[in-house]
Amino acid sequence: MPIYRPTVAEISRSALCANLAAVRHHARGADVLAVVKADAYGHGVEIVSRIFQSRVRGFGVATVEEGINLRRLGVKKPVLILGTLWPFSSFAVAARAGLTPTISSISGLKGLEETARLTGKFLPFYLKIDTGMGRIGIRYDMASALLEAAASSRRTVCSGIYSHFASADFDPVYTRLQYERFSSIKHAAARFPRLARADFSMSNSAGIFFSPRAGFDLVRPGIALYGLQPSAVATRKLDVAPALAWKSRIVFLKKIPRGSSVSYAQRFIARRESLIATVPVGYADGYRVGLSCVAPALVRGRVVRVAGRVTMDMTMFDVTAIPGVCVGDEVVLIGRQDDRRITAERLAALLGTINYEITCGISARVPRVEVA
């Protein structure tokens, strides 16, 4: 569909590739499974999967639907569903699309075996071990029966065993504990010849950069591929660069006299004669109401601020101090202009949230456009 509104998220191919190279460097030889769930963290899975398709071992998604979408986009590589499948009838759908499910229980494994029997297919799966995340996965200290069942299943094959770090960005002690628990699972699995070919995987982005020894066979980076930091409290910054720039343009400009208000609830009152720019982006695009009156943006290389409340489709900015400003000028909501930058982390801090939520929250209404 042609783009008529000047609000887009630009996705940089070179940044994605450089970030993947940084991940590989820190992963010390482990293969990469690129996590592209949630529309590639809001970066547009179509663009991201096309760029990474020939460069990674496979992809990680959250749901069967996301996996089917990757197949529809022509992705041939292995696709691991990182979420849990329920009801078990969805195993058949996943099998038909050639997606690899995650199994966390004996009942899940039985459900998959039944699907294998009904479809006549030999089905691969990954086992999920909970070493301290407390989400899906069988607890590391209760996993032996499931390991044994996985090793003796005739219709299915355990092609991977994985776990997930909870605090690899800031807590080396807990991370080490999780690593040791997972290492003990690896040791236990070594007793079963049918698990010998399974890939072991533990590290998310923070794990890759801060605990390189925990790479095992396969790393699962998400946020680092997109050039974002795994947290605001990490002791060190990852050497990656943001791949997404969120841009729009001024579509309307008007002078208002001192004392006039802007937007709903009159939260902006002009302290002087002011120049107010209207920009076609609002909370329906993911530019959240919490950014009202506070969020910075860049126009002509200078910082401007939201004037009044963000509305559903439009947001006003006070551009009084920008010489020569005119309709059509670029407005950078996230990204760089000249030597200034607005980061997803900055917007996240203003909203009391994390950068993941900012990019995931850029809605489907905003076209993702690939740039060099």
Ligand SMILES: Cc1ncc(COP(=O)(O)O)c(C=O)c1O
């Ligand atoms: C199971 C699993 N692996 C890997 C990742 C990637 O994590 P990150 O984006 O922090 O690299 C996620 C993301 O939440 C996940 O749930």
